[in-house]
Amino acid sequence: MAKRIEVSGLNAYYGKTRAIEDISMTIEPRSVTAFIGPSGCGKSTFLRTLNRMHEVIPGARVEGKVLLDETDLYGPGVDPVAVRRVVGMVFQRPNPFPTMSIYENVVAGLKLNGVRRKAQLDEIVEKSLRGANLWNEVKDRLGRPGAGLSGGQQQRLCIARAIAVEPQVLLMDEPCSALDPISTLAVEDLIAGLKDQYTIVIVTHNMQQAARVSDRTAFFNLAGPGKPGRMVEIDDTNKIFTNPGEKATEDYITGRFG
Amino acid sequence: MSTVNLAGPSGLRKFKDKLALVLVCAAFALAVIPLVTLLYTVIKNGAKRFDMEFFTHSMNAIGGRDAGGGAYHAIIGTIEQVGLASVISIPIGVLTAIYLVEYGGGGRLARVVTFFVDVMTGVPSIVSGLFVFAFWIALLGFEYMGFAGSLALSVLMLPTVVRAAEEMLKLVPNDLREASYALGVPRWRTICFVVLPTAFTGIITGVMLAVARVMGETAPLLMTVFVTTAINNDPFKGPQMSLPLFVWDQAQLPQQVAIDRAWAGALTLILFVMLLNLAARLIARLRKPVSR
Amino acid sequence: MTSETLEQGATRALGGRARKMSTGRTGDRLFGLSAKGSGILLLAVMAAIAVFLIVKALPALRADKANFLTSQEWNPDAAQSRFGIAQLTFGTVLSSLLALILATPVAVGIALFIGFYAPRRLADGLGYVVDLLAAVPSIVYGLWGLQFFVPKMNGVATFLHDDFGWIPLFGGDTVGGQCILTASIVLAIMILPIISSITREVFLQVPRANVEAALALGATRWEVIRMAVLPFGRSGMISASMLGLGRALGETIAVALVLGTASGISLHLLKPGGNTFAANIANTFAMAGKIGQSALIASGLVLFVITLLVNMAARAVIARRKEFV
Numbered sequence: 001m002a003k004r005i006e007v008s009g010l011n012a013y014y015g016k017t018r019a020i021e022d023i024s025m026t027i028e029p030r031s032v033t034a035f036i037g038p039s040g041c042g043k044s045t046f047l048r049t050l051n052r053m054h055e056v057i058p059g060a061r062v063e064g065k066v067l068l069d070e071t072d073l074y075g076p077g078v079d080p081v082a083v084r085r086v087v088g089m090v091f092q093r094p095n096p097f098p099t100m101s102i103y104e105n106v107v108a109g110l111k112l113n114g115v116r117r118k119a120q121l122d123e124i125v126e127k128s129l130r131g132a133n134l135w136n137e138v139k140d141r142l143g144r145p146g147a148g149l150s151g152g153q154q155q156r157l158c159i160a161r162a163i164a165v166e167p168q169v170l171l172m173d174e175p176c177s178a179l180d181p182i183s184t185l186a187v188e189d190l191i192a193g194l195k196d197q198y199t200i201v202i203v204t205h206n207m208q209q210a211a212r213v214s215d216r217t218a219f220f221n222l223a224g225p226g227k228p229g230r231m232v233e234i235d236d237t238n239k240i241f242t243n244p245g246e247k248a249t250e251d252y253i254t255g256r257f258g
Numbered sequence: 259m260s261t262v263n264l265a266g267p268s269g270l271r272k273f274k275d276k277l278a279l280v281l282v283c284a285a286f287a288l289a290v291i292p293l294v295t296l297l298y299t300v301i302k303n304g305a306k307r308f309d310m311e312f313f314t315h316s317m318n319a320i321g322g323r324d325a326g327g328g329a330y331h332a333i334i335g336t337i338e339q340v341g342l343a344s345v346i347s348i349p350i351g352v353l354t355a356i357y358l359v360e361y362g363g364g365g366r367l368a369r370v371v372t373f374f375v376d377v378m379t380g381v382p383s384i385v386s387g388l389f390v391f392a393f394w395i396a397l398l399g400f401e402y403m404g405f406a407g408s409l410a411l412s413v414l415m416l417p418t419v420v421r422a423a424e425e426m427l428k429l430v431p432n433d434l435r436e437a438s439y440a441l442g443v444p445r446w447r448t449i450c451f452v453v454l455p456t457a458f459t460g461i462i463t464g465v466m467l468a469v470a471r472v473m474g475e476t477a478p479l480l481m482t483v484f485v486t487t488a489i490n491n492d493p494f495k496g497p498q499m500s501l502p503l504f505v506w507d508q509a510q511l512p513q514q515v516a517i518d519r520a521w522a523g524a525l526t527l528i529l530f531v532m533l534l535n536l537a538a539r540l541i542a543r544l545r546k547p548v549s550r
Numbered sequence: 551m552t553s554e555t556l557e558q559g560a561t562r563a564l565g566g567r568a569r570k571m572s573t574g575r576t577g578d579r580l581f582g583l584s585a586k587g588s589g590i591l592l593l594a595v596m597a598a599i600a601v602f603l604i605v606k607a608l609p610a611l612r613a614d615k616a617n618f619l620t621s622q623e624w625n626p627d628a629a630q631s632r633f634g635i636a637q638l639t640f641g642t643v644l645s646s647l648l649a650l651i652l653a654t655p656v657a658v659g660i661a662l663f664i665g666f667y668a669p670r671r672l673a674d675g676l677g678y679v680v681d682l683l684a685a686v687p688s689i690v691y692g693l694w695g696l697q698f699f700v701p702k703m704n705g706v707a708t709f710l711h712d713d714f715g716w717i718p719l720f721g722g723d724t725v726g727g728q729c730i731l732t733a734s735i736v737l738a739i740m741i742l743p744i745i746s747s748i749t750r751e752v753f754l755q756v757p758r759a760n761v762e763a764a765l766a767l768g769a770t771r772w773e774v775i776r777m778a779v780l781p782f783g784r785s786g787m788i789s790a791s792m793l794g795l796g797r798a799l800g801e802t803i804a805v806a807l808v809l810g811t812a813s814g815i816s817l818h819l820l821k822p823g824g825n826t827f828a829a830n831i832a833n834t835f836a837m838a839g840k841i842g843q844s845a846l847i848a849s850g851l852v853l854f855v856i857t858l859l860v861n862m863a864a865r866a867v868i869a870r871r872k873e874f875v
Contacts (some may be wrong), residue, residue: 032852051766053762053765053766056762056765058669058670068264071264073264075264078264078266079264081768081769081770082264082768083264083768084765084766084767084768084769085767085768086264086768088766088767089766091759091762091763091766093759095757095759095760095762095763096763097760097763097778097781098757098760098782099776099781099782099784100781107765108764108767108777109768109769112271112768112769112773113268113768114268114271115269152734158763159764161767162766162767165767165768233591271770271773274770274772274773275770275771275772275773277772278772278775279667279771279772279813281659282663282667283667284659285655285656285657285658285659285660285662285663286659286663286664286668286676287659288659289660289683289719289739289742289743289746290655291658291679291680292683292739293679293683293686293831295694295698295860296686296690296691296694296698296803299694299697299698300690300693300694327687328568349588350588350591350592351588353584353585353587353588353589354585354588354589354591354592356585357582357586357588357589358589360585361582361585361586361602362589367586367589367590368588368589370593371589371590371592371593373865374592374593375592376861376865377596377858377861377862377865378592378595378596379861380793380796380797380800380857380858380860380861381599381800381854381857382799382800382801382802382828382853382854382857383800383802384827384828384831384832384850384853385599385800385803385850385854386599386855386859388603388846388847388850389598389599389602389603391604391843391847392596392602392603393602393608396606396843397605397606407582409564413595413599416592416595417592419777420592444575444577444578445578445581445582446577446578446580446581446582447577449581449587450581467762470685473687473689474686474688474689475687475688476687476688476689476802476832477688477802477803477828477831477832478805480831480832480835481831481835481837484836485836492817499781502687502689502803505689505690505693506689506692506807508801509689509692509693509696509697509807510807517697520693521693521697523688524690524693526690527687527690528686528687528690531685531686531687532682532685535685537683539678547791
């Protein structure tokens with residue numbers, strides 16, 4: 001059920017300011033693609049254009065095409081709500097719904113789609129929490145508030161919430177930046193396990209993490225001071241970290257830059 | 259390869275979303291309708307008697323059936339009563355706020371005061387009138403007078419002033435206070451010459467909104483200033499009219515000339531209140547955010 | 551601006567110190583005491599309200615030959631003084647609750663409209679429009695209600711009575727505009743801005759991250775509100791409407807003008823008449839004799855206690871929420 005994403009000629013704007021410029025790339029299904037690059041170069045903005053979360057910000061808009069297996073996410077008649085149902089997202093900071101229990105958090109997305117049968121929900125909750133490596137830690141307290149978990153557990157709960165609706169693609173916006181090293185390791189293990197079923201795109205500031213978890217890596221950079229961000233290159237992770245095609249990439253990964 | 263269905267959520271979900279949109283917009287429209295009709299009727303009906311005579315004459319020797327007459331005595335009364343109420347409640351209110359923010363430090367007394375400021379906000383206006391009647395007129399034996407009305411209005415104004423001043427004082431960054439202490443400035447001078455000036459415009463805004471609120475109060479005046487048709491410039495002696503009471507008095511008469519006077523009074527009152535509100539918002543907007 | 555003030559203040563203060571070293575200490579004590587004194591004065595006023603109302607209510611309560619709590623009569627100045635608050639309590643609670651039921655959904659709708667539906671640029675201006683409703687004095691609402699709204703409601707009342715008279719609330723022998731329903735609608739308009747502005751503030755505190763999380767799950771705008779906004783704001787909405795209720799209970803002039811006074815307890819919302827604590831005081835105080843005034847003060851005391859309880863409950867809900875979040 002994982003899908004291929006093909007982006008072509010994508011520009012994103014905040015009001016009159018262009019944030020990213022003319023990005024084209026192909027994201028392979030059943031693999032992990034990492035976006036790396038200095039802060040403020042548009043990685044997160046680009047990620048958010050992939051499930052049309054970018055336009056949630058007032059004044060923000062997008063030009064270009066994002067094909068999810070031949071369907072243009074920005075085509076006419078496409079509902080952004082439906083797009084987000086198919087392309088799930090995990091955020092930088094864990095954001096479980098504070099008023100809901102662990103159980104309710106996981107089924108939040110399912111309830112929207114009219115799944116009401118208790119047995120079915122129970123089954124999906126267990127499956128999703130197991131998928132997020134969280135089941136053993138929380139199975140005895142599913143009724144407790146999700147906000148009572150530790151940061152790492154909360155983030156895995158958010159991942160469980162995202163995969164419970166069985167999306168085609170999972171976007172992760174620096175999912176480990178607010179976590180300690182042990183929780184980070186848990187999430188990274190989880191990503192490795194999830195890529196058999198999902199197309200995963202992850203934004204990270206941590207190059208070791210990109211090297212550890214991803215199959216392909218895209219390097220983003222600003223076109224120049226005050227100019228929009230752009231993608232410098234995308235290639236197999238091994239190649240990017242050992243023999244990058246561009247000088248800027250090499251400078252960045254060897255720490256001479258950024 | 260299959261294509262993905264992105265046609266949007268199911269019909270029912272879409273329908274609910276649209277329904278919510280319609281309901282929420284309708285709610286806003288529902289709030290605007292009374293505001294518009296109210297302003298329209300007040301302006302339309304109030305304009306009939308919104309003339310020079312209205313602002314220069316009292317109702318002395320003018321009965322309900324007679325045309326003419328004006329609200330001069332009532333406007334004088336309102337200005338004096340609200341002015342006195344401000345003189346009473348602003349210093350006490352601001353000082354209380356200073357106590358809560360600068361001295362109280364979350365102590366027990368400060369928490370009790372905070373709680374009762376909240377409670378006081380909810381005191382019905384008629385109850386404050388009854389209180390002043392029971393205390394000032396029935397117990398101490400004073401006659402009905404403008405000042406008694408001021409006392410009742412002060413009770414209503416006080417919590418609003420405390421709240422507004424408290425919010426503004428809390429916004430003053432602590433480094434400012436510490437910078438002043440570090441210069442060897444005593445605390446009270448720090449408060450008077452550093453903290454208060456920084457919060458000044460904000461406090462003014464809050465005070466003006468409080469004044470606008472009590473200016474339209476009618477109920478507490480019924481049993482404190484009484485009703486009179488004559489001009490009385492002395493708020494400390496004898497019954498004195500006020501603008502809201504004037505409207506209340508005229509509105510209950512059956513004659514159209516009296517109703518017209520009531521509308522003109524309402525228009526005058528609304529103009530006063532709206533101007534105060536507008537001025538307060540302008541000051542709030544002009545105010546530069548506390549610079550750091 | 552602030553740094554200038556700081557310098558000026560410091561210079562002035564240092565000048566003061568140079569003149570007399572001890573000024574700071576004494577000044578501090580005096581200033582601190584007067585600030586504290588103001589706070590205590592405020593408490594004293596609250597206590598005085600309770601004490602004086604009780605003291606002045608006692609003569610009438612002693613003279614009362616009827617049961618103060620259950621009697622529907624109001625003849626305190628008669629030779630045989632008989633009065634009770636039953637119908638006042640009934641009218642006050644009925645009209646205020648009705649106003650609350652009418653106002654709360656609309657107020658929440660307004661808060662949602664301004665916070666989540668209206669264009670961001672307009673939001674502040676629209677909020678100001680709603681605040682204008684709060685700025686209109688109650689006497690103006692009363693005049694508008696009596697002269698403009700009551701005649702309109704005459705027709706509505708007749709229509710409801712003719713076509714829906716089988717619903718007991720709309721029944722009764724006579725119907726007219728000066729009824730509890732009209733008073734409740736006017737009250738609802740008056741408490742609308744209070745409820746909506748507090749609700750709006752609570753909605754502003756909903757974490758952006760939760761809204762985005764709901765969006766990312768593929769929620770429609772309404773579902774985002776259901777999932778992330780309303781549960782978060784629930785206690786805020788409850789306390790907001792309770793504060794609105796407190797205001798409606800004590801509202802005097804508008805009700806006094808709109809309601810055609812008639813005695814008796816009746817559930818017929820369209821029947822002219824009904825009475826509330828505040829309206830009864832406003833309408834009869836001027837004509838009341840000694841015992842009559844005292845009786846009105848007693849009824850005012852009851853009103854004071856009821857609003858006090860409602861407001862305290864509302865504050866308690868807010869306080870609990872602060873601990874929770």
